[in-house]
Amino acid sequence: xxxxxANKDKPFFLYLPHYAVHTPLAGKPEVVxxxxxxxxxLPDLKQKxxxxxxxxxxxxxxxxxxxxxxxDLKLADHTIxxxxxxxxxLIMRNDKATDNSPFRVGKGSAYEGGVRVPxxxxxxxxxxxxxxxxxxxxxxxxxxxVLELAGVKPLQSLVDGISxxxxxxxxxxxxxxxxxxxxxxxxxxxxxxxxxxxSGDFRLVHFYExxxxxxxxxxxxxxxxxxxxxx
Numbered sequence: 001x002x003x004x005x006a007n008k009d010k011p012f013f014l015y016l017p018h019y020a021v022h023t024p025l026a027g028k029p030e031v032v033x034x035x036x037x038x039x040x041x042l043p044d045l046k047q048k049x050x051x052x053x054x055x056x057x058x059x060x061x062x063x064x065x066x067x068x069x070x071x072d073l074k075l076a077d078h079t080i081x082x083x084x085x086x087x088x089x090l091i092m093r094n095d096k097a098t099d100n101s102p103f104r105v106g107k108g109s110a111y112e113g114g115v116r117v118p119x120x121x122x123x124x125x126x127x128x129x130x131x132x133x134x135x136x137x138x139x140x141x142x143x144x145x146v147l148e149l150a151g152v153k154p155l156q157s158l159v160d161g162i163s164x165x166x167x168x169x170x171x172x173x174x175x176x177x178x179x180x181x182x183x184x185x186x187x188x189x190x191x192x193x194x195x196x197x198x199s200g201d202f203r204l205v206h207f208y209e210x211x212x213x214x215x216x217x218x219x220x221x222x223x224x225x226x227x228x229x230x231x
Contacts, residue, residue: 020055027054046099085117108189
């Protein structure tokens with residue numbers, strides 16, 4: 001809030017990576033108690049970690065505080081807000097803190113449960129409340145998107161991502177056939193080094209430890225249960 005207030009009279013960029021919902025999980029006791037009581041009344045819930053739920057609420061409260069400050073400072077109508085995550089939900093705990101179904105596995109995996117996350121963009125004049133788009137995007141798209149929405153040209157001629165501004169403004173689908181990503185390391189969630197490509201609804205993953213490939217049709221098998229690579 002101090003940063004926003006100090007820079008309210010000039011353009012500013014704020015990157016805010018919350019520690020929540022990272023481990024070790026530890027929510028506010030009163031909020032944890034609220035979700036423990038709620039969970040007790042809903043025995044069929046797939047996600048039952050009251051601590052994790054409390055952390056999610058804290059992140060939500062923080063975003064609400066930021067939006068309230070922008071409104072109070074009369075900046076809300078010309079401030080772009082991007083909200084996203086870098087991993088799917090955490091499941092590698094005894095209490096299974098999250099449930100990513102129908103997606104396969106979770107944080108740290110090569111499958112949809114590990115890489116498919118929400119991307120929420122609020123851009124006054126470009127986006128509308130309740131607007132939902134199914135086109136896949138990547139974090140590398142945020143840079144060119146924000147620049148175009150702000151009317152600024154990139155400093156370099158080569159940009160890895162593409163601008164999603166046309167998609168946000170008119171629903172024009174991104175002009176690219178495939179998206180690629182490379183995961184060169186190991187993760188406690190089970191991931192080993194891999195590379196992946198998504199082309200349309202098909203997703204191909206190459207695992208470097210044993211050289212195997214897996215192919216899935218996300219349109220008909222979003223849970224990645226049927227490997228088509230050998231069929």
